[in-house]
Amino acid sequence: MKYPVIAEHVKRYVSPKPKDIDLLQSFLNEVSMDKGTFLLQPGTHVRHEYFVVEGCLKAYYLDENGSSHIIQFAVEDWWIGDFDAYFNEIPSRLYIESIENSRLLSISYENLQILYEKSPVYERYFRLLITNAFISQRKRILSTLEKDTKARYLEFCTSYPNIENRVPNYDIANYLGVSPENLSRVRRSLKS
Amino acid sequence: MKYPVIAEHVKRYVSPKPKDIDLLQSFLNEVSMDKGTFLLQPGTHVRHEYFVVEGCLKAYYLDENGSSHIIQFAVEDWWIGDFDAYFNEIPSRLYIESIENSRLLSISYENLQILYEKSPVYERYFRLLITNAFISQRKRILSTLEKDTKARYLEFCTSYPNIENRVPNYDIANYLGVSPENLSRVRRSLKS
C-alpha cells in the first residue's frame, strides 16, 4: 500500500473493505511543499482536498481592509481545503500556506464524487469528519463568547498539542482574534 | 403523505425515491411546544433530532459561572438537536427552548441509523446539511474576528431574515456575544 497513514485514519472512523481502501489509494497523489509556499491562492478554481501526512499549514483570507484572518491550522492527520468554494462553485477566497515543509496527499473533487458512488463508506467517513469539525468549530465560537484571552490561549494550546512551539506568536494571535502585543502580554503573565 | 414540508426539504438537497420518502415519513413524529417550554434540558440522554415545521427555538448552555450562551436559533426548515452529545455518547449540556409556539417533527437516533442503512440517500442529505451548517458557523467565526458589533448585527439580521422582530433584544445580544445595553445603543445608532 502506497499511503498507509491515510488508511489508518479512515479505519479509525469506519470499516472499509480492502477494495474501498484500494480505490481511495488509487485516487491519491503526493504533494510536497516548502515552508512559505502556497497550496491555494484566491481566485483559483478549487479542485482538490488535501490530507496532511507531515508538516503544518494555515488557511486564511483577507477582508475588505486587507487584514488577514486565520481560519484553521492543519497538522498531521488533518484534511484541509476549501469546502465553501467547492460546494458553491465559486472561486476560492482562501490562502493556504505551509508554515513548515510539508507532505500532503491530494484527491480531486471529481474522484471524490466517484469515491462516494463506488464506496459509500466514504460518504459516512466524510460525514463523521465534518461533524467533528463542526463540533470543534462550535467550541471555538463558545470559547470566544465565554472566555477571556488568557483562557482561550490555554484552550488553543491543549487543542493543538505543542503547536505554540511550531507556530509564530502573530499567527496564534491572529487565529484568536487578538493583537500580537496583547497575546505577548498574556503569555508573559502565564510564565509567573 | 403526512409531512410534505420535510419531503420538500429533502428534495432540495438530494433525489430520494418514493420508498425513501415513505421510510422517512414512517419514522417521524409530530411534536407541539408552547412558547417558553423546553425540548431538551441538560443531563438528558439525547434520543432525537428535530425538524422545525413552524415556530422558533434557541439552543443554549450555561458555563461554569452560570452565564448562558446561545449556540443557534432554529426557525422553519431548520434541524435542531445535540450532535455533540449524541456522537460522543455523553449527557447533553444544552437547553433547547422554544421562543414561540412551535411545531416540530422528531426522528430518533435509532431510526436515523436505520434510515442511513436502508436509504443511503440520507447519508448524503445529512452530510450536505452539516456541510452547510459548517460553512455558516465559519462565517460566524470570521464575522467575530473581522467586524465590529454594528456590522455583525446587520449580518445577523440578513442571515436570519426578519428574526430581529421575532427574537428579543437580549437573546440577539447573547448570540452576538455583546451586552444587551450595547446592542440597544447600536440599534439606536442605526435608526438615524
Next chain:
DNA sequence: CGAAAATTTGACATGACTCAACTGGAGTGG
C-alpha cells in the same frame, strides 16, 4: 389597570487596540 419583564439611558471602569520604541536572536557579508 397594574405588575413584571424588557429595553433604554447615563455614569464610570476596564480590557484591548494602536502606535511607537526597544530588545534579542538569526542570518549575512566584510
Next chain:
DNA sequence: CCACTCCAGTTGAGTCATGTCAAATTTTCG
C-alpha cells in the same frame, strides 16, 4: 569573528469600544 540588518517579540503610553451597575422608561400580558 565581528558588525550589520532584519524580523519577531516585548514593553510603554494614550485612546476607545464595550462592559458593569444603577435608574428611568416602555412594553407585555394577566
